[in-house]
Amino acid sequence: MSDFNILDPAIVSYLGDHSAAPDAVLRDLVERTRAATGGRSRMQVSPDEGALLTLLTRLVGARRAIEVGTFTGYSSICIARGLGDGGRLLCLDVSEDYTAIARDAWLDAGLEDRIELRLGPAIDTLAALAAGDEFGGSDIDLAFVDADKESYAAYYEALLPRVRSGGVILVDNTLWSGRVAAPPSDDDDASTVSLRAFNDAVATDDRVDSFILPVRDGLTLIRIST
Ligand SMILES: C[S@@+](CC[C@H](N)C(=O)[O-])C[C@H]1O[C@@H](n2cnc3c(N)ncnc32)[C@H](O)[C@@H]1O
Secondary structure, three states, X not given: OOOOOOOOHHHHHHHHHOOOOOOHHHHXXXXXXXXXXXXXXXXXXXXXXXXXXXXXXHHHOOOEEEEEOOOOOHHHHHHHHHOOOOOEEEEEEOOHHHHHHHHHHHHHHOOOOOEEEEEOOHHHHHHHOOEOEOOOOOOEEEEEEOOOHHHHHHHHHXXXXXXXXXXXXXXXXXXXXHHHHOOOOOOOOHHHHXXXXXXXXXXXXXXXXXXXXXXXOOEEEEEEOX
């Protein structure tokens, strides 16, 4: 989600002015998403977070990537643009309607050969990845998780054996508008409870090095060390 910010709005604006600006394809996608999905367009990653995704993908030297939660395609375009020569991104989502917009945007961006979409519950698609599938080995360089929060722990465990040593898993919304940092209460929603447990588990997981970047709604950067 792009509208939560820990930072002062003036600083957010300054950061936006000093990160790679979205091009016409991404600007058009923002408009199309708003027109087609209304308030749900808030689920799209923000332009500054998108620029960070491209940068991190390049930093890792990624050629194989998996995205869990594609929506209308903003983050997938940012990741696909950061992949090296011959790079490929597998996108997972349940929504035919949202991803129809993504497919159009991939064509507009000239990325249709780099991105493959598989529809269905992401946990099932990940479990079904078999040896011989181009995304079925243990050589994924980068994964980005931005889907249903209650399943984050399951996505993490499904992705860990697939990501190579030194590769990264990026997980969005891990600050959940700051709610994870509030004292636990009986009124906490399921996503808050799940994200708190997820953050606690990752912070003490000796298979990885991790840090919650206070970017927008929180972006956890996880480097696989096993
Ligand atoms: C926050 S949005 C993703 C936003 C996207 N990263 C972007 O930048 O536009 C979450 C997406 O997760 C998808 N989703 C929710 N539950 C899912 C599940 N169980 N399996 C796969 N996708 C799921 C939704 O359909 C939605 O498109």
